[in-house]
Amino acid sequence: MEVNGILTYDGCNFLRQRLVLSMLTGKPVRIRNIRAKDAQPGLREYEVSLIRLLDCVSNGSHIEVNISGTSVLFKPGVLLGGILEHSCPNQRGIGYFLEPLFMLAPFCKNPLDITLKGVTNNKIDPSVDMIRYSLMPVMKKFLVTDEGLSLKMTRRGLPPGGGGVVQFTCPVRRTLRAFQWEDSGKVQRIRGVVFTSRVAPTVANRILEAAKGEFLNFLTDVYFTIDNAKGSSPGYGLCAAAETNKGSHLSAEAMSNARGEETPENKLPEDVGREAAWRLLEEVYRGGCVDSTSQPLVLLFMVLAPTDVSKIVLGPLTPYSMHFLRHLRDFFQTKFKIDEHQESSLVGEDEEEEEEEGPRTGASKLKLTCVGSGYTNISKGQV
Incomplete structure (x- = not known):
């Protein structure tokens, strides 16, 4: 909703999306009723820290916060x-x-x-x-x-x-480039890192063996590095990534419960390893050229590309990405064409053979198409 030339939103959800798009477009944004009915109303410490960070990255930004912290007016400056x-x-x-x-x-x-x-x-x-x-x-x-x-x-x-x-x-x-990214390829290897902090050295090996036990059922090129950190708090976890032969990367992670966290039971190292493996296999099942974490970044760069057609194939959109599409429409007036992606037949061009092939494995994919806004970095003099 636009009020007196200022895009106005209610609630604390998607604060980062609104501030980032405000910085890129130069459009001021007002966010009202931030946890207005909460026992502790207003902005949280990390949200205030984010606003300060954006202020440091830019020059000339103007920020107004009311006494209770439930309303923010953000007038962006120049990215410095x-x-x-x-x-x-x-x-x-x-x-x-x-x-x-x-x-x-x-x-x-x-x-x-x-x-x-x-x-x-x-x-x-x-x-x-x-x-x-x-x-x-x-x-x-x-x-x-x-x-x-x-x-x-x-x-x-x-x-x-x-x-x-x-x-x-x-x-x-100065500018980005339009692109068509429609083939995610097949997973050819899995890489990752097992991290521990202030726990027994054997914990990392237990996580590694549990995760590899899941992945080795599907492919043999699996390798993890171990990072035994000396941090101030104990914990452990695993971050794994699947790389395809077409340059796509799908990632997932899991970690132990933090000290003082109220949970019904503690996670064993084997549980963490299997959980990370299952989450990565779910990302592979969802498919697409990028994983769930990268969806908003890709959608933004498609909008910022030159005035040419950009296409990408994604797995099911996350709720965060769905709202990001709405915000892109509000700030850039850019709409995406969303179609169901039809995978090419692996059998041949004969339609009868394609029908007999049966249902495809994996989740249904979406093809998103848009025309870039021709965004130019006015502060950058050369490409």
Whole structure:
């Protein structure tokens, strides 16, 4: 809803989407009734931290918050970038702050080099490992080159203590390119990392063996690295990624319960390994050229591409991606054409043989098509 030239929304949901799209389009946004009926109304600490981060990345942003914190008026400035450092509250993971930066970083005036401190792995947000496996390949595909693009974790931090340190660097681009990405390929190998912190060394091996026991039923090229971190909080987990012969990456993860977390029972290392494996197999079943975590980033880059047709095949859309499509329509006036993807027959061109082949394995796929808005980074003088 637009009121006096300001896009207005109610509620705290999808705050990141609205602020990121406001930064890219330059349109001011007002968010009202943020937990107005809650026992503790208003913005949470991590949401305030996110707004401060966006203010640091930009120049000239104007932010107004009412006394109770239940209403925010955000007038975006110019994306500046540069060398920055930000401490993230331990209530949310560093992934909560990294995802918006992936959307904004290519369109800054200066290459972004930011150091984030906080929790690297938790159950709510994508971990830094998962972002490396999932979002980084998508960024490389759009930026064409990976020169200057990196995501390094110098220290791992688990909840509730945190203490992790992550450095993200990204080059700038004047424009993106339109693309057609319709073939996800077949899974040819599985890679991943098993991480532990302040637990017995044998825990990592127990997680690894449980996960490999699930994957080896389907393929033999399975390899995991082990990261025994010396963090402030105990815990363990696994992040796994499936790579296809067409350059697609599908990822999933699972981790132990955090210290002080109210849960009916503790997870054994074998449970964590099997849970991560099952989640990755579910992502493979869902299919598509990118996994659930990367869907919003791909949809955004399709809208920001030049005024040409872009296509991609995705698995079932997540609720977060569905709302992101609505916000893209509000800010860019861009609509997607969504069709059911018909996979090419593996038997031949004979229709009778195709009918006899039976139902396809995996979830139904969607083909999303849109015409890019021709977005240009006005601060970047050259491609």
